[in-house]
């Protein structure tokens with residue numbers, strides 16, 4: 001299966017939830033009127049696009065319909081709007097540094113360690129030499145878990161003692177990356193809630209000590225967001241972002257949910273790029289976010305011919 005098919009496959013649940021209903025809405029010959037917009041609104045809300053973003057999309061369609069008349073191709077208009085919206089989440093390319101330090105953060109169980117493993121593999125495939133830092137020192141299992149990901153893709157893992165200082169592990173790993181001439185250091189951290197201030201301070205300390213030893217580090221702070229938590233996860237992420245210098249998102253578990261529409265809400269309301277998407281439990285179920293591809297995977301094939 002090609003990468004495109006994999007993503008498409010992963011978004012099946014969301015697409016089924018949206019596409020079949022869209023097909024009913026965009027029946028050939030149907031006018032872009034109030035009733036159509038009402039049905040569309042319900043569909044978007046059910047795919048966890050969220051109230052704000054749904055209202056935005058409906059308003060855009062209303063305006064477009066006003067310009068183009070009731071025979072406007074609502075299906076094509078919606079697709080255009082969705083792509084435009086998601087383009088905002090593509091963000092700008094990140095200036096590479098060496099070693100490029102990526103700190104991976106987020107709430108418990110969102111898929112941080114798995115994403116670190118996948119990202120390392122992805123970058124290694126691109127020819128980068130990668131090192132992992134096991135800075136989640138809360139659980140022995142967390143260190144073991146990262147070591148397994150490292151073994152699978154031949155990536156060196158720097159780990160410390162259980163219950164040790166995670167900032168010290170990060171610094172050790174940075175030194176290892178520097179002395180081995182690695183291009184990328186990816187730092188796994190323990191899950192935490194934004195309102196646990198001691199844990200948030202620990203995260204700040206990790207950033208601070210890295211910055212002391214390498215200009216601009218961490219160059220990226222990626223917040224891992226579990227798509228299955230939909231709008232709730234989004235609220236958590238907003239709070240998280242408020243207290244840490246998050247630069248981008250990794251959206252995980254889009255394979256397990258009909259809430260893939262949450263990507264639209266992120267694009268519209270988070271003001272952060274979605275850097276990567278994760279869509280399964282194996283190493284290759286991961287890729288950089290691409291707006292056009294994501295929109296197509298989300299909405300499926302065009303279901304109806306233009307209405308005129």
Ligand SMILES: Nc1nc2c(ncn2[C@@H]2O[C@H](COP(=O)(O)OP(=O)(O)OP(=O)(O)O)[C@@H](O)[C@H]2O)c(=O)[nH]1
Nearest residue numbers: 108109110111112113114191252253278279280281
């Ligand atoms: N289906 C699916 N499962 C995923 C994905 N990413 C992670 N998981 C699963 O989610 C669970 C938690 O993943 P972890 O990577 O351990 O999450 P974490 O954020 O590191 O967890 P803590 O360190 O405990 O906070 C595991 O069972 C993973 O296999 C994904 O994209 N799709």
Ligand SMILES: [Mg+2]
Nearest residue numbers: 112113136142
């Ligand atoms: Mg973890």
